[in-house]
Structures are given as structure tokens and as C-alpha cells.
Amino acid sequence: MDHIPRLSEVLYVGLCRKIGTATEVAIKRDVMDMEDMIKKPVYNHVGCTEMKSGSYREGFRLTSSDIDQMLWLCNYKLITDISQSWLYNTTKHIFVLMEDSDTPPGFVRLRLLTPTRDNITTSCLVLCNDGSYISSRQWRETYFEFLNQKSHNIETLNIHGPCSSGFHRSVEFDEVLCLASFPWPKLLGNLIDRGHTWPSASVLVKILKNKCHCVPIGSKVGSPHNELEWRLSFSQAEQQLVCSMNHTQFLCYGLLKIFLKDVINFSEVPLLCSYFMKTTMFWMIQLGHIKWFPNNLLDCFWRCFKYLIHCVYREDFPNFFIPQNNMFMNKIVGDARESLLQQLYQHYRMGVSCLLLSPTLRSILEPALSSPSLEIPAAEGDFMSVVDLDFCGMTEISKLFFSVHHILVSYLYLKSIDTLSRLSLSPHQLLTLQYSTAQTLVRLAFIMTNNTSCCTHKNIYNLDMIICGMLKMAARLGHVSYLLYLGLYYYRTGRYKKTLHITCITKQGLSQSFLMYNETVDRQRYNEVVGNLPLSRRMKIAWVYHVFLFKNIPCIEELCFEQLVNQQKGGPFLVVSPFVIVEMLSVLSHYRLGNRSPCLQSLTDLQTLMLYDDGTYAPLELRDLSWQILGICQHVVGDLHGALRSFEDSLKQEPFHRIKEATDFRIKCVKQQLQRNGQL
DSSP: OOOOHHHHHHHHHHHHHHHOOHHHHHHHHHHHHHHHHHHHHHHHHHTEEEEEEHHHHHTOOOTTOOEEEEEEETTEEEESSGGGGGGSOTTTOEEEEEEOTTSOTTEEEEEEOSOOOOHHHHTTEEEETTEEEEOHHHHHHHHHHHHHHHOTTEEEEEEETTEEEEEETTEEEEEEEEEEESSOOGGGHHHHHTOOSSSOHHHHHHHHHSOEEEESOOOSSOOTTGGGEEEEEOHHHHHHHHHTSOHHHHHHHHHHHHHIIIIIHHHSOOOOOHHHHHHHHHHHHHHTOSOOOGGGHHHHHHHHHHHHHHHHHHTOOBOSSOTTOBTTTTTSOHHHHHHHHHHHHHHHHHGGGGGGGSHHHHHHHHHHHHOTTOOOOOOSGGGSOHHHHHHHHHHHHTTOOOOOOSHHHHHHHHHHHHHHTTSOOOHHHHHHHHHHHHHHHHHHHHHHHTOOOOOSHHHHHHHHHHHHHHHHHHHHHSOGGGHHHHHHHHHHTTOHHHHHHHHHHHHHHHTOTTOBBTTBOOHHHHHHHTTTSOHHHHHHHHBOOOEEEETTOOOOGGGHHHHHHHHHTTOOEEEEOHHHHHHHHHHHHHHHHTOHHHHHHHHHHHHHHHHHOOSSSSOGGGHHHHHHHHHHHHHHHTOHHHHHHHHHHHHTSOOSSOOHHHHHHHHHHHHHHHHHTTOO
């Protein structure tokens, strides 16, 4: 398969569909950027900052993209010279000196200069050369133990490099507790002095304004002091560099990642990682010998692939930020290197047709190879339909999660949102602020609902007015499902007629033919009805997402037991389909009001939904709780046999919420009641 511009364009279009167009990638980054900006004041308040990094933060959503999380303590200040201590408050900050003498390039030792009572640090100190140094090995092991005890819902937690790695609800994650350095270490002057056109001066300025980090792992060079070495990490700088790529460069990076996963690392013991692919891209872009255009994508890939082979052959792969750091050192050597080199040469002899070894890439290229007349569709985001861009936006925004456990944190979030709203922002950044406001108001409202300090009727009345106002505001700002939080509050406070009014309005909203929910949407109707409306308006009338019942915040009495069990298993919340919870509120409210016929009709509607829905309205992963809710409603109205069947059906579902103990208890209660009635 020779280099043909047409095949490059076909590959470009296919990767746009697989990885995302330039517009879709920009949406993902805008949402994540805004999330970080909103949370920044809260991080400063609690003294620990966190940041998503890696391929997920860069805009990839491949199946192999895990979620990398970096955390660092704000009161630790890493300095490269004692004279830099004047930059900080000596009474509030803990100074740590980065020493790079007698360490391999890219690694430092951390010497504690000021005393601290912090348990994690004091337990990791090692005396060496008349100084106290922080052991990287003990640091990562201490944090691993902390995470292992705190998070009951993490599966197969283990130490991987500097990180604690595991699975949370089938999503792989890497989390590392590190220390941040600002200003940048002096040894990074090489990046500034290279004199290349990439990265641009403006990107370099952004890089230097950010931090670099020390992560707890030493070099592989044999040394008795390896456990005192920390590796320099440049995740924030790498994000800036990736974001400065044009879309052809970004897709070539994604192409290298796919080829690595599907071909290079498919049969052999993995020696190469995606970080090598990223570094390859950095070097090849900076060298400036490639024309990065869609119709030249195959040539772009081939030149990058040859550079990778060249590095393996020389046993030298320089780090982009510190070229003296050979990242192949003591890793790709000996027989392992020879085997890898032989494999890469086999692919090299095939030419760019080696891409066909990847099932993902073969599915993109084969139609064009078998049909020379195949028409190439438009690839750029400007030609994408509104529904595709909105689906991308809704998917990203719905992942936002703001941990709110008390009123002060809510205030900090809302204040941050108010400050950011005055900036010049993109449409999806503004939408992120809008959605974040709605989510924060809901969490704050139910926190205030549990406030028991209001002892007078006047105070209770005033608090109720404030809560109702916040929930109404959230309903006006959020998507269709947000009105249900007001319905939950009305039900909790015994206003069942108002609850029914809310369910009636919500059912009308949920019955529209153009709704976007659970990866399902009528594309034609969506484009016809809401396609020309402003983005904010489209979210409010056409987007539907799950309802979340957060731990420590009881929203409805009938599900408090499930919330408790879920919390004990480490779950942060219950997730309910809005189509299920609207019927639940309708059943229970009619029952409380004594409206038996409408109550039974709503119960029948809920049962019909559970029996005949294909997962469109009651998603399969949420079925354990959905069947549980049906059983609770049946139990309340007196259908004990129906309740028993529903609870048993709940146990047959995927245990997404881990509420088996609650289900077993409810089954036991129903059976006891049936025995007392002589029906079992």
C-alpha cells in the first residue's frame, strides 16, 4: 500500500470518527479546563490540588484510555535554591530542596528543610548525609495503603510505577500523590534555548507559568539511594504541547497509540508505552521536516515510525524536556530489545500496509482499498451536524462531579463560577458553568434540608423558601431531569400535590420525540426542532440525564436504606433513570393522597417500563436499582408477590450499585409479611 493522498484523507476521516473531529476534541478540552478552573478555589481551601492528566486529559476517549489523576499538597514548596524561600510564607509552607547532583538526568532527591508534623512525610523520612530526605518508595507505599483503606469500591488496587492503579466500575485509573515545583528546575533551560519554531513563544510562556512535579519513583540505574530519587514529571507542559498541535498532528498521535496497542504490543510482552508515542510526536513536530496535512497523514505516520525504530536501534530515546534522560536506559536492552527491533523491522518491510494489521485501522482503510471510487465525506467539525456535537457536549458535561459535603464548599464553587462567568469563554465553557451551577445548587439545597438548627417556624419557613428557590433555579439552568430534584424535595416535605404537579410537567418534557438520553436520539427530529436554538436552550429542553442521589444527603425516605448500603460499599451515589424516578414519585404521591386508581395506573406504567424496555429508558447498568424501586412501590401499595418478584429480579442484574444487602433485607421482610398473612 503506497503512500496515496486519497488514502491519507480516508484515514484522516476515519480517525476523526474514531478519535473526534477538531471541534469535538476542543469541546472535551473546554469542559475539562472549566472544571479545573471551577474547582481551583476549593483545592486551595482544602490544601490538596488534583488534576487529570494523560491521554484522557488530552482529549482521547479510546477504550484503552485510562484516567490518570495527579494530586499534590499545596503547602509543600519545592525549590531549587535556598534563596527561593523568600517567595513563600515560611510560617505556612514546608520547604523541600530539589537536589540534582549525583542523580541521573530527570531525577532529583528531595531534602526536607523545615520541620513538619504531616504524618505521611514524617513516616517517609530517611537520614542521609546529615540531612532528612523523603523516600519515594515509602511515600508511594504509604499513599497506596491510605487509598486501599479509604476506597472500598476500587478493584484490583496495586502499585504500578509511581501510581496506585485499579479499576472503579470497570474504568481503569492511575492515581499518584506527588509534589509540585515552581519555579521550574534550572536544568530545563534547554527547552527554552533550542531556537525551534515549535513550541511557539506563547506556548512556552504558558508552560513556564505552570508547575512541574516530582513523582515517587527512582531511576532504574543501580544505586543504594534509588529510593531517595524522585522522577520529574511534566504533565501540565505536555498538555500544553498536545493542545498546541494541529488536528493532523493530534490524529497522527492517536494513530501511533492505536498502532501500538493493536499491533506492537498485541503479542509481545509490552516494552513500549504510549508515552513514547507522545515523545516521538514532540520531537518530530519540533524538527519541522514533516508537512502536517490530512492528505499527508500516511507519510506523517511513517516518518514517526522510522524515528521510533531508529531510537530502538540506538538504544537511546531522549526525553523531550531533558534530552540527557535516556528513557530506554535499563528498560529496552538485551534480548528484549533484539526481539522488539526484529518485530519493528518486520513491520517496516511491509511499508505503511502494516497499518492493516490493526483491526481498527483495517476497518477504516479496507473500503477505500476495495473501492477506488469511494467518495470521501467531509471530515472537519464545521460540517458535523448539531446532534453529533451536542451528543459530545452532553457526554462530557454529564461526567462533571463536584464533591459538596458542606455549605462552605458550595459557596466556594458558586463564587468561582460567578467570577469565571465574567470572562470571555467559549460556548461549551459557558455551558459547563451553567450545568455546574445547577449541580451545586441541588447539592447545597439538600444539604440545607438536613440542617436541624432551625428551631422556629419562621426560620423553617425562610429555609424552605431558600431551598425551593435554589431548586427552581437549578431546574431553569439544568437539563430536563433537574426538575425532578424539586419533586423529590416536595415529596420529602409532604407536599404530594405539588410533587404530582412536578411529575406531570416532567412527563411532558420526557415524552418529547427529540430528547437525547442514554446514547439514544432521533437525529432528524432533534435537528428539526432544536437544531437552530442556542446551545443553552438545547440543553434545557432536549438533554436528559440520570438523577443522582448522593451519599450523606437523603433525598427520599424510601431509598435511604439503599443509599446507606451503597455508601458502606464505597459508592458515592445512587444513579436512577429519570423515567423510573418520575413514575416512582407519581406512585408514592398518589398513594399518600389516597388516589388509588391513579396510583395503580402509575405502578402499571412503571412495571410496563421495566418489563418491555430494551434499555433505552431504563439503562441496563442501572437495572438493579430500577427493579428495586419497582419492588419498593409494589410493597408500599400492598402487592407483596409482585414486590418479591421485583426484588428477586434486582438480584439478577449487574450489581452496579452494590445494594444486594438492601435487596436481601427487603426480600426477608416481604416473605415474613407473606407468612403472617398465610400467603407463603
